[in-house]
Amino acid sequence: MPRPRLRPAPPPRTPVPSTPRAAPPTIPRSSKGPARRRGSPDPPRAPPVDRFFGPSVPSPPIMRYTPLSRSNTMPATCTRRALLALPAVAGYAIAAPRTKMTIHLSAGSIGVKADQRQALDYAHRFGYEAIDAQAGFLSGLDAAQLRDFVAEMKAKNIVWGTAGLAVDFRTSEENFIRTLGAFPAQCAALQRAGATRVCTWISPNSNDLPYLANLRMHARRLRECARIAGDHGCRVGLEYVGPKTLWSARRFPFVHSMKQMKELIAEIGVGHVGFVLDSWHWFTANETVADLKSLTSWDIVSVDLNDAPKGRTVDEQIDSERELPMATGVIDVGAFLNTLNELGCDAPVRCEPFNAPLRQMAPEAALAATATAMKKAFDLIR
Template sequence: MFSNLSAGALGLSLDHPTAIDLAEKHGFGGVDPDLGFLRSLDGTAAIAEHAAAVRERGLQWGIAGLPVPLTAPAEEFRAALTDLPATLELLTAAGVTSVGTWLRPMHDDLNYRRNWVLHVSRLNLVGELLADAGLRLGLEYIGPKTFWSTERFPFLHSLGEARELIAEVGRPNIGLILDTYHWYTAGESAADLAGLTDADIVSVDINDARDDRERDEQQDLDRRLPGATGVIDLAGFMAAVRAAGYTGPVKVEPFMKSLAEQPVDEVLADVSQRLRDAINS
């Protein structure tokens, strides 16, 4: 596995070339691809040239966002699906190998079963297009009760449910985005990660939780840097990820507004060290 700089996940407004420079400067092993930047280049040959330059600097690609809203109204979903092949052409030209999205853990109108059927149907369509392009899809379940309990019908919000959904879709290019925060707020332990393999995991996020809140009081968009409070068993989580033989990106996504108010080099030096500690411990 490798440490990955995701500026957006840190709340930092960095253009793509700057993010690449800073990723190299601070010893990250990878950087997130920027679809907007790829679109600004002059065709797939220029994109491939850009990707080669990134690799020459010792950086791998992290994960791109899936530009298809899984729970959007039918017309919006169909339009996004129609546009997807053109986007995938840009990503494959750059050598990007995976995209990801999160699973909305509640719905005001669809009960659990109807929402499940909707996701299976749409993930089949999206997964087929991604497989044709040679890309994997990572799905992230969302754990905090303060989020999934806010609408009429809760939906899947645990590792077990996410694995069941992936199994029912049945496409080998679809796997998990694991996040320590959702793992913790879902009440899970390292035992729940046992048996996972590299083929099951597409991307990994690490964070910590506030130490002045109980598990069910934690807010999705109010986290802490990995290892900051010790509330989350980061060592146990990472040991399980290592046991899975995971080879992909690991990033930090704390949703801390204060990071954007600090000198960027100080933030990235700290984040890079926390990632190295987590990966190598």
């Protein structure tokens, strides 16, 4: 008989690798009912996953933060769903700030009397970001008191603006030497507190000194001031005064433009001396955006922001009669601020309107009106 043909054994099967399924989310054991047993139906699938935000389940609350915007419109806590529902303007609150410049409350410049503690309270209440540094107050604090005051500033998101240069460099040599003697202690108090900017203005005329002699006197005296300030970590800002009605009011005109201020700063010859730039003086000196672009951010120690009355030519403007920023539109505040911002300016910006109606207001009304005007101007920064 023929032998039966045996069928060859099939080759061993090679297991086909399979892509492992993502493990389902851990399901916490409930107090109601037993845990799932082997062989029971699969648990419900995990909810769909959004490619950007993950599972479509309520997210945990975001941690508290301090809004970066100039208006505190963002809630202290919110979920992702609530965050996406916020309007676009609120989105600005968590974006990087558009400028390094700060809105500076200089209470005396708007006719409001305030000591250092009152200024801090006013700034916090009305939405300012910087305050004047008062060397007299700061020098009277011991180390613990100063530490507490600076900590309170930090907690309220307030930084230092500028301090005044309390040296009489404009009159007699005797007055200059006498007031210069107290300046090192004032600068030391500022340094202890972390304030780094000291500012003053330059009179645009003289009855006694011709331009060149006046330039040399100012350079010599301000050089001494600047060296003392620099020894204590402070920069010095100088403001030129632009209105023709002022610089032409005495026998000898003096520094009243950006170009002339550059000459004075060069004559002083100290690297940490720069400008206090005022939109009012920039306007009354018939200067342009191109003049602003000739500066660097380091050149700008402080900024003043003002508008001008309508109905007068540039040469007719009177220094003691100004307007709040954006009040009339005579001065292009937007071009002024945006140019400084493009330079990377990080200076404090205050308002100094010398405005009679503003000075007649109650303190809180004047503070609110000025804060509103400044924030409106800062909203123009692109």
